[in-house]
Amino acid sequence: MAQTPNEIDLVRKAQRSAYAITSATNGCPKVDEDVRGWPKYLIRRCEYRQGNLTGLVYLAEVPAKTVAAWISRTCARKMPEVASCFGTVLRCGQLNSGYMFPVAGNIIEDGRNFFFRNGMTVNLGDGTHASRRPIPLKLQEELAQRGDAQILSIPSGLTRYWRSRPHQVAVLFPDKRAPEAVNTAEQRALWLRIARDEFLSAARGRENRLLEAYVAVHRDVLARGQCPL
Incomplete structure (x- = not known):
């Protein structure tokens, strides 16, 4: 399904809320090697500052045109009669993840x-989870x-961009x-793998089934122009 220039521009503007990129101190370069099953061409390594804390994160970078296609296609399939679907889903992604x-x-x-890890908050059991210290x-x-097997919990089970x-x-x-x-x-390993594989499939231009599942479940809330908690 073709995306309009306006839809792509709206996504591009929403992606500017990615503060790990906009406040980066190292320019967020592309990586030289694949990262945990993620192809190197998709990954940027960002060092950035937020307040008095410094962060390091590997981010998957997806073109605005591709994200616009995900939203447009999903709205057409799951909420074809709701004209505000694109704008609402776009805003919910921004509020949840900053893209x-x-x-x-x-x-x-x-x-x-x-x-x-793979878009989800994880607890590695070393006291860093939700800590305020540098x-x-x-x-x-x-x-x-660290390997996925060292993850002690995935507190919410939610994967981004949407919940x-x-x-x-x-x-x-x-x-x-x-x-x-x-x-x-076993459940954590399976969900981590599915989240990665589905995101990579979507990034190659296919449907975003993670997004479709989110919209299908929260259809009534999204139709009211609200973002599910």
């Missing part, structure tokens, strides 16, 4: 350090490189065999 998809690393929110960049790099949950994907796309929850190591 940052953290592959690995630290996203500082409200003066706290939150480490991410963390040396060397340690942040080490945490970003997509595993059970939503499980209901709408049973072929994915997504877990209903992320309480065990």
